[in-house]
Amino acid sequence: MILTLLACAMLAGLALIVYLSWSFSPRLTVAGAGLLSLLLAHGAWKIFRDPAKGRGHRGLAAATTAGFTLTAATAVFLLLYGAGCSCM
Template sequence: MGVRRAAKGFAEFLVETVGEAVAEALLGALACALLLCLGFLLHLSWSFSPRSTVLGLGVLSLLLAYGGWRTFRDPVEGGRRRGIAAVTTAFFTLTATTAVFLLVHGTGCDCL
């Protein structure tokens, strides 16, 4: 009876360990692919028009700054986010989440 329980426990441990290794490899590959796509898009944009690239990055920076300001400021009583405030807040949240994902999983990417 004890041997079966030990074998079952070892099998569960093995499945969990292999599952975590596969998941880590998939997340690493996804982070590497995301970094490559972002770099390719930046290169493509710069080769098309450097001025438009700088202007676009400036606009994105302003949207991120406004979204961060709207996210972390004290909420107004009875008010909810509408229009551009909701869009910039969602954009800021998506960008921050992507940055954290790349920081955690993209640091081990040897594709660069």
């Protein structure tokens, strides 16, 4: 029950962020969503591709990989516990 309430609060917070950013500037909202999509795609590409030999993680690669992992974990959490939320 607590996790469902947390998922509902997260969904409400995300909806509020989208509403406020869209009311401030629709162009910046779309541009920000595009940039976030590119960063998440880069993180996913770095996770699922074969590692290059002799190269370690660099700053941007590590940040986008962590961002993708956090976003994927949040999405799974919201799918599991947000489905029971009556606000959808």
